[in-house]
Amino acid sequence: MNRDPRDFVAHEAALLDERRFDDWLALFAGDGHYWVPLLGVAQADPFSHNSLAYEDRLLLQLRVDRLKNPRAHSQHPASHCQHVLQPLRIEEETSDAVRLRTPFLYIEARGESQVLLTGTARHHLVRTSTGWAIREKRIDLLNAARALPAIQLFI
Amino acid sequence: MSSYLHHPDRVAALVQDDRVHRDLYLSEEIFALEQEHLFANIWIYLGHASQVPEPGDFVAQDIAGRPLLMVRQPDGAVHVMYNRCAHKGTQLVTDECGNAGRFFRCPYHAWTYKLDGAPLGVPLKSGYEGTQLRACDSGQGLSVVKHVKVYRDFVFVRLADSGPSFEDYFGEVLGAIDNMVDRSPEGKLTVGGGVLRNIVHCNWKMYLENINDTVHPMSTHESATKAAEALWEGHAPSDPKPMAMEQILPFGSGYEFFDKMGGRVFANGHSVLGVNFSIHSNYAQLPEYEAAMRSAHGEERAAEILQRSPQNSVFYPSLSVKGSPQAIRVIRPLAANRTLIEAWSFRAAGAPALLFERAMSYNRLVFSPMSVVAHDDVHLFESIQQGLRAGGNEWVSLHRNYDPAELTQPTLTTNGTNELLMRNQFRAWAKSMVAGMEAAA
Numbered sequence: 091m092n093r094d095p096r097d098f099v100a101h102e103a104a105l106l107d108e109r110r111f112d113d114w115l116a117l118f119a120g121d122g123h124y125w126v127p128l129l130g131v132a133q134a135d136p137f138s139h140n141s142l143a144y145e146d147r148l149l150l151q152l153r154v155d156r157l158k159n160p161r162a163h164s165q166h167p168a169s170h171c172q173h174v175l176q177p178l179r180i181e182e183e184t185s186d187a188v189r190l191r192t193p194f195l196y197i198e199a200r201g202e203s204q205v206l207l208t209g210t211a212r213h214h215l216v217r218t219s220t221g222w223a224i225r226e227k228r229i230d231l232l233n234a235a236r237a238l239p240a241i242q243l244f245i
Numbered sequence: 246m247s248s249y250l251h252h253p254d255r256v257a258a259l260v261q262d263d264r265v266h267r268d269l270y271l272s273e274e275i276f277a278l279e280q281e282h283l284f285a286n287i288w289i290y291l292g293h294a295s296q297v298p299e300p301g302d303f304v305a306q307d308i309a310g311r312p313l314l315m316v317r318q319p320d321g322a323v324h325v326m327y328n329r330c331a332h333k334g335t336q337l338v339t340d341e342c343g344n345a346g347r348f349f350r351c352p353y354h355a356w357t358y359k360l361d362g363a364p365l366g367v368p369l370k371s372g373y374e375g376t377q378l379r380a381c382d383s384g385q386g387l388s389v390v391k392h393v394k395v396y397r398d399f400v401f402v403r404l405a406d407s408g409p410s411f412e413d414y415f416g417e418v419l420g421a422i423d424n425m426v427d428r429s430p431e432g433k434l435t436v437g438g439g440v441l442r443n444i445v446h447c448n449w450k451m452y453l454e455n456i457n458d459t460v461h462p463m464s465t466h467e468s469a470t471k472a473a474e475a476l477w478e479g480h481a482p483s484d485p486k487p488m489a490m491e492q493i494l495p496f497g498s499g500y501e502f503f504d505k506m507g508g509r510v511f512a513n514g515h516s517v518l519g520v521n522f523s524i525h526s527n528y529a530q531l532p533e534y535e536a537a538m539r540s541a542h543g544e545e546r547a548a549e550i551l552q553r554s555p556q557n558s559v560f561y562p563s564l565s566v567k568g569s570p571q572a573i574r575v576i577r578p579l580a581a582n583r584t585l586i587e588a589w590s591f592r593a594a595g596a597p598a599l600l601f602e603r604a605m606s607y608n609r610l611v612f613s614p615m616s617v618v619a620h621d622d623v624h625l626f627e628s629i630q631q632g633l634r635a636g637g638n639e640w641v642s643l644h645r646n647y648d649p650a651e652l653t654q655p656t657l658t659t660n661g662t663n664e665l666l667m668r669n670q671f672r673a674w675a676k677s678m679v680a681g682m683e684a685a686a
Binding site for chain 1: 443445446464468475476623
């Protein structure tokens with residue numbers, strides 16, 4: 091499964107759009123991170139400047155488990171998302187790792203409201219015995235530092 | 246329908262001893278009166294002096310709907326002017342921050358101003374000979390905000406000509422800024438890591454009330470804390486926690502914890518929640534940092550500073566301070582049903598990087614638009630904003646632990662779940678609104 095890393099990115103987004111969060115989380119390597127820098131593409135690292143999100147597997151698991159709790163009040167009604175992906179580009183490729191960049195539109199809908207975000211997803215994938223795994227998924231939002239409403243799922 | 250304009254008595258009647266009327270949150274007319282008579286007449290937090298380190302550095306920030314510019318002067322002072330060209334009203338800058346160089350130049354007709362707002366030059370000067378320009382406000386340069394206070398690098402403004410002095414207005418609550426700054430062995434903070442900005446579709450007062458609300462965490466944050474507790478299950482209490490766990494788990498503390506943390510109210514709506522302890526009290530100790538604090542402040546004073554870690558200190562109505570972790574929230578009201586919340590992190594000079602990391606991590610986990618904790622808060626604020634439109638009951642209850650004796654005591658220390666901290670905000674609101682409306686009449 092997921093031999094071609096280009097298929098991986100579409101598969102990963104589809105899991106989020108289908109709210110299959112456990113399956114999505116299983117795509118991350120043990121040391122994998124999900125990162126949404128506050129400066130977008132201009133940000134060098136997650137330590138000298140803050141981020142909208144910078145999470146390891148423990149925190150991602152916390153988020154996923156929270157979403158399952160019936161007392162996650164903000165999920166009444168539930169949020170749904172749609173990733174609209176542009177063709178991706180391979181930035182770097184070695185025998186056991188690949189870096190991909192995928193421009194996207196992201197729509198998160200809940201009740202009467204919709205949030206529209208756009209930017210570029212950058213996947214750093216590593217090869218494992220069972221297929222590709224995410225070492226880092228970085229989301230460079232076009233307007234990351236502006237005032238935003240709540241973003242409840244995963245871009 | 247009642248109209249509040251020119252009726253300070255009707256405005257005052259919205260705040261009763263133990264309850265408040267829903268129009269406080271819903272009425273656009275009340276919001277317009279707040280812009281005119283509340284936010285302009287008292288001291289509002291503008292920004293931190295470290296945002297403008299070099300001469301010519303500016304920050305543009307609206308306060309009470311008015312565009313302002315905070316500017317570092319060549320002599321090191323921080324001045325505040327209105328961001329409005331004296332000629333036609335063009336904003337001199339439309340970037341949120343930057344450096345103006347040695348002067349401001351209006352992009353429209355190239356009128357120029359010194360960094361303190363004094364007029365420098367206009368093109369085609371001869372055309373103004375024999376006119377009244379010099380005598381007119383338009384010939385005087387930029388309008389300057391006269392009442393600016395830089396308190397340990399925290400910059401506050403009062404836009405109205407008259408009103409309480411800075412010290413009289415804030416009084417004892419300034420100790421919360423002192424505590425945050427004194428946590429730097431060098432007595433110096435700088436903002437760092439950028440600002441997280443959230444748009445919340447609720448009235449600003451709701452957000453500010455919640456900063457003093459300790460009864461909600463158990464029910465509101467149940468989803469996040471139960472998930473955290475389940476993930477952390479099986480660890481001994483003494484096991485070192487990842488920073489995120491250290492910061493999230495205490496949100497699940499019981500009612501007794503929050504009640505015992507205690508609260509204190511001051512005149513003019515200010516308060517400190519967590520006078521005894523708080524959810525920030527049990528972060529891991531840092532021996533090297535504590536040694537640096539002892540050598541800077543002495544044994545006793547260092548212990549006093551570090552021991553104090555309130556949940557929130559409210560500088561009514563615009564600022565909430567957390568000494569540990571070094572973070573502030575700024576409340577920027579945009580409309581009756583829309584509020585901008587900013588979360589800033591600080592670096593403390595002479596303190597280890599871990600302190601800054603804590604501030605950024607806390608803001609990211611709790612106050613980011615992608616927070617894991619705040620989604621439920623935000624949802625409930627927005628729900629209240631809708632729910633209050635219901636028929637029947639027009640009142641919001643603030644009865645918890647109400648005691649008529651509190652009406653005569655401007656400063657009071659009490660249990661942590663007492664709604665006195667909110668009643669105190671609304672009493673200050675009514676007082677400032679009425680004073681402003683009567684002065685304008």
